[in-house]
Amino acid sequence: MTPHVLTREQARRIIVRAELLDAQRPGDVVEVAEQIMQIKIDPTAVVAPSEQTIPWSRIGWSYEPGQLKKAVEDDRVLFEYYGAFRPASLLPAMRQKMEHAALRSGTQTWLDANERFRRDVLARLGAEGPLFSADIPDTSQVSRASDGWSGSNQVPAMLEVLAYRGEVAIVGRRGRQRCWDLAERVYPAETSPLTLDEATAEIEQRSLQAAGLAQPHYHWSGVGKQTGEPAAVEGSSMKFRVDPAALAALDEPDPGGRVALLNPYDRMLFDRTRLVEVFEFTFVLEQFKPKSQRVFGYFAHPILCGDRFIGMLDAEVDRPRETLRVNAIHELTPWEPDEHELVRAEIGELADWLGVEVSGLD
Template sequence: MTLILDGKDLARAFLHLQGLTDPPGRRIGQAGVAGLIDRLGFVQVDSINTATRAHHQILFSRNQTYREDQLIRLLERDRALFENWTHDASVIPVSSWPYWRHRFARERERLKARWTNWHGGDFHAEIDKVHAHIRENGPSRARDFDSDRERKEPGWWNWHPGKTALEYLWRCGEIAVTARENFAKIYDLSERVVPDTHFHDEVSHEDFVDWSCRSALDRLGAATHGEIAAFYDLVRPDEAKAWCERESGRSILAVEIDHGPGERRRAAYARPDIEAVITNAPEPPARVRTLSPFDPVLRDRKRAERLFGFSYRIEVFVPAPKRTYGYYVYPLLEKDRLIGRIDMICRRAEGILEVTAFWPEKGVRLGGGRLARLEAELSRMARFTGMEQVRFADGWRRAPAVQA
């Protein structure tokens, strides 16, 4: 008989698996931050810094004693993490390096063909040159290779050949990010960045697929084979499907997820202890918390909408007149409910965190208690970002959100 999981129960279990039911005020040290990232699987890195960058916000949402220099030390000093690609640029536990070797092998030919279509073939001749320069000169930046070329408009579509060669070598695991300066990547040879204890390890293709799928399912709780494949973006959907079919009834469970009246039950797979995970998932903290638009809970937008009834679309690339909300709007979590989204920006010259708009979800009322919890979260955000005060713009309280 197929196990049926209630969608609301799964949503709460997912929050627990993703670290959002832990006490957010309990002090966390270096080992705790490393353990949190391992628990998440990875943390997406992004350059947008309206209030704070995504990787820092993701960690701060889960533990509000976290500080940015903790992640920097783990990356640049302790080498407990490396930076590479999942579905996007991410920081990843260094113990996962052997599995990423399989991704690197796949990327070599795929990226060379794809980027030749985008950028032309000029970067091919730069690959050996760039690699040799780093081998001989050590840590290097993009400006070390393209400083004599005419500047172009920013964007991956306008990379110079040297920059393209750097990104290619990084995505293929030949070089690694050793540090960042003003968020610009500084590269060195991977063998000089990744500790020997992990750099030389290899795993079979079968073990790679098994780890990729099992590790993803452990962090999702229950998911379709497509969601499992998309979690790390390491294996193809057909590989995940074959793994699920092989392991179903052995080490994982075939389940159906019930998302409520009027919704078709969704066939999926679950970790074998999913019922215990659901039963033992703690009540999420009552405080309001700001999530990054790239939070792991929201990264799969369709799955997030099914689990939480929250439709989210990033509008960074939407022309301003066509935006429903704003350039970079933060979702707000209260207990296990996404209650709205907020537009805010650090006016760093003034030391002010300015709130320009808050849109509640349908049925969410900003009463006195909730307003106090929101203000407390904004005060925490101000302290985290180094701002001295919070300022609310005129008309910041908006009508309930429309579906994005």
């Protein structure tokens, strides 16, 4: 099939719409998760944790943090897996992928050496679950080398591996502590299980729907080489796959754009190469850089205006003073007066949502 040739403007519009960042806002957090497939979980809360700012940047003022907890723990329409909240509609396909998940050789060796430990963990959850990791004894035979992030207790590592393989699941959280149970008691019973090929095809299709336009088999996209239709973007040598529905929607009325302040862990930013090739925007997360090497700030939020990245917001919440302190607003190119007004308004909306005042804008 001859690739569709898109202008950069068309490619940007497809991506922005797919990421729910155009003027037509979604209604709730479930709608967000259904479309973008995953809401990243991360404890960094310079402004607010990613699992809260990602829905807010799409829904706006009507989003309340409690909506996410309710959707996950009460309504069970979202579930937590591998560092993100995902829609329950993905479970049939993902459970097939979990069952066939391959582990790294070192992890598989560690798991094989701790078979008795694995059985102990499953038995404890079966008899007493749901439980926090601190409630489960460490009966490991072999310890993993420290990665600098985890301690010597092997229970969290075992739970992570078993969750990745679909044997245990997270039922909820108390703050940042995860509560675990057997997957069979958390995930609904499969009435019509998919084959592995069917599951792979569904996940690849949903991934393309979430991205709109993506590189095939790119690590962050999850899109297959035959998913959707081939596409090229003027001025880029990259090969893309495009969602046919998103392509057809280019002929529909354009709801227009708006300003969005994006958490650095937003999936819109995952594919750095796509950002450069389509948006002509280079994004570098400076969180792990020495202070002297930072250009925009420790956890600066990219500013999307319509279909262009126009700046970076360096801001942080000062809870004792109940303020959102704006350290700097970096303009990537000189702004028009209306862009200044729109960005200031969105920062004000963010502060209102956080329940604090704004400082540093004057």
